[in-house]
Amino acid sequence: MPLIKNRYGKGRVRVMRIHRDGDRHEVSQLSIKAMMEGDFARAYTRADNSTSVATDTIKNIVNVVARENTGLCTEEFCQVLAKRYLDTYPQIASVAISAHETKWRRLSFGGKPHPHSFVLDNNGRPFVEVAAARVGPSTLASGIDGFAFMKSTQSGWENYPRDRYTTLPETADRMCATSMVASWKWSGKPSNYPAANTKIMDTVLEVFSTTYSMSVQDSLYRMGEAALAAVPEISEISMACPNMHFIPMNLSAFGLDNNNDVFLPTDEPHGQIECTVGRG
Numbered sequence: 001m002p003l004i005k006n007r008y009g010k011g012r013v014r015v016m017r018i019h020r021d022g023d024r025h026e027v028s029q030l031s032i033k034a035m036m037e038g039d040f041a042r043a044y045t046r047a048d049n050s051t052s053v054a055t056d057t058i059k060n061i062v063n064v065v066a067r068e069n070t071g072l073c074t075e076e077f078c079q080v081l082a083k084r085y086l087d088t089y090p091q092i093a094s095v096a097i098s099a100h101e102t103k104w105r106r107l108s109f110g111g112k113p114h115p116h117s118f119v120l121d122n123n124g125r126p127f128v129e130v131a132a133a134r135v136g137p138s139t140l141a142s143g144i145d146g147f148a149f150m151k152s153t154q155s156g157w158e159n160y161p162r163d164r165y166t167t168l169p170e171t172a173d174r175m176c177a178t179s180m181v182a183s184w185k186w187s188g189k190p191s192n193y194p195a196a197n198t199k200i201m202d203t204v205l206e207v208f209s210t211t212y213s214m215s216v217q218d219s220l221y222r223m224g225e226a227a228l229a230a231v232p233e234i235s236e237i238s239m240a241c242p243n244m245h246f247i248p249m250n251l252s253a254f255g256l257d258n259n260n261d262v263f264l265p266t267d268e269p270h271g272q273i274e275c276t277v278g279r280g
Contacts, residue, residue: 003041006040006041006044007040008035009034009035009058012032013032013034014032014265014266015030015265016029016246016262016263016264017029017030017262018262019261025115025152026071028101029104030074030099032062032097033099034061035096036053036085036092037093038091038094039091040091061084065077065080065084067258067261070261077099078097082097102265105118107209109209116151120147120148123149124148126142126144127144128142129141139185140185143182144182144201146179146181148179149180149205149208150176150178150244154173156171156212157214158170158172174260177246179267180241181241184234185235185236185237186234203223203231204223207222207223208223216243216271217273220275224239235278235279236277236278237278239274243271243272245266247264247266248262
């Protein structure tokens with residue numbers, strides 16, 4: 001029976017590029033699908049893999065081209081990537097590249113754009129929780145679920161216990177990102193709830209973005225302290241922050257360094273950091 005059509009490749013190749021222009025960073029997080037057509041029929045009909053490029057190799061080329069082209073926009077990057085496949089493998093007749101971008105928006109404080117801190121576009125779902133009864137006090141809490149933010153530097157994880165089960169190296173410079181669930185309890189009525197909610201979020205983001213983080217735990221506590229100081233009408237704030245990991249890619253096999261420029265985005269498994277900060 002004839003093999004009518006075939007193609008193959010690699011899907012959901014996730015890559016984060018950081019382009020550094022002095023202190024200012026540009027970030028580009030992509031999920032890429034690269035599909036090839038060409039002289040591959042024998043792998044299907046004759047169990048002959050001699051012309052088939054391994055899909056793991058297809059993935060590696062994404063990371064190599066990402067490291068070599070940190071500053072290209074998505075359109076230019078995909079064109080360069082397609083050309084690399086065609087230039088490298090003569091058995092490829094055509095290549096189809098699709099890339100979906102996760103958009104990160106630069107934060108600003110005091111009207112000044114921050115060089116390396118970002119929030120996710122279309123970010124978070126605000127919520128309110130009320131508990132009321134005929135007898136006894138009622139409670140009111142506001143919050144936000146799935147609010148993602150990150151910074152591309154000014155975060156570390158060092159001086160933790162090490163034993164025979166420990167494999168994670170210490171670092172004083174890493175990406176730090178999370179998708180936060182936060183809620184705060186009202187002990188008084190502000191003049192304007194939406195404005196107070198905005199002030200809480202602006203405050204925690206500014207603390208996160210503008211101070212060095214010894215750990216997510218360190219940042220969360222200081223964010224909570226600042227929120228309580230900024231809005232006296234709340235009695236406590238709770239934050240749960242699963243890490244959004246960006247794992248540096250090891251490109252040494254291709255003769256390339258990786259000076260915190262190319263990362264694998266992943267959120268499973270993740271560290272789960274939680275705390276509640278209240279008034280004494």
